[in-house]
Amino acid sequence: MQAPAVRLEAVTKLFDGRAVVDEVSLDVASREILSLVGASGCGKSTLLRLVSGLERPDGGAVSLAGEVVAGPSVFVEPERRGVGFIFQDYALFPHLTVARNVRYGLQGLSAREAADVADDMLERVGLKEFGQRYPHMLSGGEQQRVALARALAPKPRVLLLDEPFSNLDRRLGETVRTRTLALIRELGAAAILVTHDPQEAMASGDRVALMRRGRLVQIGRPEDLYDRPASREAADFFAAATPVPGRRVDGHIETRLGRFRAPDRVADGGEVAVYLRAPHVALTAPGEGVEARLVGMSFVGDGYEFLLQVDGLDEPIRARSVGRNDAKIGDVLHICVRPDDQLIFPVGL
Structure with a gap:
């Protein structure tokens, strides 16, 4: 049986003695898109940072494709985890062109190979002619697509997206989300999408995980969480x-x-x-x-x-x-x- 793309086992993270992530356990299957949803401050973004290696857990273990990357005696640095990360503000380098932003994570390739990969990814996100522009010359939706191309260019086994559409207006956000999810599925990456919007969570994920106060409240298909919520708070959250x-x-x-x-x-x-x-x-x-x-x-x-x-x-x-x-x-x-x-x-x- 294939190991999950991501496995969290009783993962805990403390800030000032308070559990921001509290013994969370879940699996994300290969090629699965998981929506991680909850109110602001529930621990969603911290959980992404634990998966990526930007934070160290205070308890439990994180595994990627069967390999433990964080645990009591193990910590694999972020750059060695094969994880792509799209931040809420996209975190593009303002002094680099679009093409050089996309090539940034391809240091292991020759200049020609990196340029070819970047050109291919920009074509996939519909920005083939934008390679020589700079981030400030792009709209919010275009910047988001550059961030997606940069994250996917190294062919990560896992893609993490932290509120990637929240800075876009509703109509544009829906369009960009549809394109983004289609490309993730086309390239075969597993993904965890963080959002505070229950409708976006249900529309995006193969499964939805609801967090509250650092704990995992319920996980299942979108229909399960909507039709069979585990608590009154879950019932009210999704509608x-x-x-x-x-x-x-x-x-x-x-x-x-x-x-x-x-x-x-x-x-x-x-x-x-x-x-x-x-x-x-x-x-x-x-x-x-x-x-x-x-x-x-x-x-x-x-x-x-x-x-x-x-x-x-x-x-x-x-x-x-x-x-x-x-x-x-x-x-x-x-x-x-x-x-x-x-x-x-x-x-x-």
């Missing part, structure tokens, strides 16, 4: 959700919005939070469902998202409608929750 209190009674969860099937992990009488996302809530005909007063609404392109206050609930519920709608703030609408769409967590989980 804004509203908690509705409930209690298990006779095998069902009773709430102000109706009765739902109870999960096995909740005992009778147990209190729960039912987390509802806007797509789970549907508008119904007058007289059906539960009454809710419209307290806010926003146009979302193909319809509207409503903010609805239900008597007896502390927080408003979100709902979506497709198409145009003539509802007004203060109107009383009727809503229902589809019976199998709830995310139910015991209080305290």
